[in-house]
Amino acid sequence: MRGYSVYLLSRLGQFALVVFIGINISFIVTHATPIDPVEQSIAAATQYGSTSPEAIAMMRQSLRELYGLEGSPWEQYLSFWRRVAVGDFGPSLSAFPTPVSVLIWRAIPWTVGLLLVSTVITWILGNLLGGFAGYYRRSSLLRFAGILAMAFHPIPYYIVAFLLLIVFGYLWPVLPISGGYMMNMERAFNLTFIFSLLKHSALPISSLVLVGLGGWFMGMRSLVSNVVNEDYVTYAELGGVKRRRILASYVMRNSLVPQVTGLAMSLGAIFNGAIITEQVFGYPGVGTLLISSVHAGDYSLVLGITTVSILAVSTTVLLIDLLYPLLDPRVRTV
Amino acid sequence: MAPATAAPRAPAKENGKAEATIEPVLVVSGLRAYFQTSSFGVEREVRAVDDISFHVGANEIYGLAGESSSGKTTLIKTVAGAIRPPLRVLSGSVVFDFRGRRVSVYDSDPQVMDEIRWKHLSYIMQGSMNVLNPVRRVRHSFVDFAFRHIGRKMPEFMDIVRTHLQRLHLTPAVLDAYPHQLSGGMRQRVTIALATVCRPEFIIADEPTTALDVIVQNGVLAMLRDVQREIRSSIIFVTHDMAVHANLCDRLGIMYAGRLVEEGRTADVFKAPKHPYTAHLIASLPRIGYVAARKGLEGTPPNLADPPSGCRFHPRCPLAADICRRQAPPMTWSSPGHRVACFAAATGSAQ
């Protein structure tokens, strides 16, 4: 148990550090700019309509208070943290007076669903195929899969999503290319709605899976081809242990351990990919919200999404880290 | 290269060991196994096992000695049928005879081999640190390796395992431990228990005590000898430690650079080594009260990718003559049960 608590403490410490550095980067980025973000926001928000000078002055005042631009730098820094701690990013500029937190909460289930489904599919499928490819090195089918994985892996999320959009939006229009469910459909828990949900998520999920698969595939393949040479595998073979048992309980089981750490490590990158993919397919999640808030000049929303993203990703990483000892008894029992 | 005299069938009846039967359990003849690699256009061939013939009788402990990288481990891996590319068997045969059931390792179906393994032929490996699956409890190893051979229901099987562990003075609590929770000595004892739980006729032990300190080593050796006496199996025991061989083995084979250079009953080999290399190995053993510095052998073991011509030992041999450089010495009988591959040995003892 002592080993576990040491591990637990170190993971919690890492979590605190990620949050601390992440929030600080957001603070530095927003405050080290030579441009006054409040003036920027006001200019962007008032660019299309004629707003009365009094309204602008009020807006300016409230913005300066809300975004901690009042007082000394130290006071600004503290009030920034205070806002992050209570999750209060003020009202949205583009959807005034809806609070930013409400907008973000509305978008989060979409992003979480998209990320969860695609990451689970990608991780399991990639590790399974990669494991087989590392174990059965001669299979030409798996070699071909390896080449495909290598071809898709280096292409960024945006390009793959964009290619899928072209193929299924213009060349062979069978799948919806925009939105989270059919427009004007009532959001109810029934089959038609669920089917519409699935259909609309097909393309975003496929593009996330296509890009992500290669990394897990190649990682697992090389892990397995190392583990195959470990003494305990050779020994099991000498013991006449069934092939399938060796592959599952010896080779795969041991190779998966670093892949769990790998999942925690690449979560940030996967999240980046989801943001971009959402935008391409107009999926109503956090990513689309972020991009449109940039276009709308909604400073509070951009800042809110950035900080929430950092918090959400680091919390998920912490959760994966806490599950890790289940797979590796060497951490659990010392 | 080596002549056909090297394949003995029946060892001469010897007065020392009454239990050694006429029919050997294992006959290895003319075995050649090379590592063949090709990477970025560089082709290499390492002759790790080069034309080796020997046999092991029932209830016999056969020792295999030699420096590191002399091919000992490759030889027994090949004997066990545990080879994987780039290692390839080029010629020769390995035939076991388990109480009338003959199995030729390189002519049998993989299923037949899987059936044999652990029931008749088990293995204790070098590096006890890593032979047990690190992410699963020890109990699972027993189930994976032995369950199908014992043919009982699970609770009964676990009872058999527990009784076996107790007989070897191990607590059944080790079954619920993970390998990393056991000490090195403990892990090696567990491995021996695992290798003997099916009471196999043949056990291959590859440097099972090398990584352990001397005290633990003695305990493990005593355990191995006890269990061998109890289940009366044959053992090939590999180590470079001549002192261990002297204590444990009935017969001894000496390997040098991928070849067997001398073989005989342990007492005979220690008393009157015929090959200069054997003589050197024995002379380098420390003795109580003997204060003179041990003489090291000059030179290094040969590179097996490009072995010396003739006798592979000649560059380091104090007795090397002209013929040794040109011709590989054949394995010849110097006395009943004792053979050697050396030209000098034909004319007199290496001492």
Add this chain to the structure above:
Amino acid sequence: MSRVLRDLFRYNREFAIGIVLLAFVLLISAASFVSPYPPNDSFVVPPDLPPSWPYILGTTSRGQDVFWLLTFAIRNTLLFGFTVALLSRILSLVIGLVAGYAGGLVDRVLMSINDTFIVIPLFPILVLFYFVMRDRMSWALLALAMSCLGWAYDARLIRSVAMSLRTREFTETSIFSGMSMRQILVEEHLPYVLPIVFSTTMNNINWSIGLEVTLSVLGFTDINTPTIGVLIYWANQHTALVAGVWWWILFPVMLVIITFVGLFLLAVSMNEYIDPRSRLSRVGG
């Protein structure tokens, strides 16, 4: 070195394909120096022409020749990737070597910071950065920001190599002969980590180009400097796909995919070449 490259080219299919793809891309970017049109001029050719002679890749709705525009775009994109890779290499080398060499507390602190940068989602931060910079966002500024954020993964790899060097005998000898840490790292350890630095460079260029394309396509960079992403951005602005001007989109996408795959194959083959096991079977152990 030339022998190494020749061996790689002859015996490693990935390397050969990667080199050929990259040579093709470099050739196209080199063509920008002989372009008949300046990169930012529009309406120099008739708009919306499909691929035909003399406009082999067609023309854009803004009256630009896609081929010549592409030569500038890929040149800037590659230059961007190299710049980010070069700058971030300095960071990852210093941090990786120091952490691996010093070990102990220094290592733990540096690697905690390092893992933080691996985990933090960079894309929202870059978007935020663009948001506060707006029109002052330039090519160089983005490169600088991405170098500061994108060193962490490779620093971890370099550290693992440096750690194994720490226990080698020659390091001990250097310490006893009174060399300073800086001398040991620069003169003794650096040469050993260079192969892995090379392979991480390829991956880092891929990473930075990928992000740059993504940010530009969304319009979150300096949209007046033609890069591959900016090209696609303008095509989207003119709804090129709906208007049937597919060549405006297709060729940039194809070219950038060729770049990605080429760089990636080079990294993969370098990794295989420096893998100690493969090295062992080549030179003998």
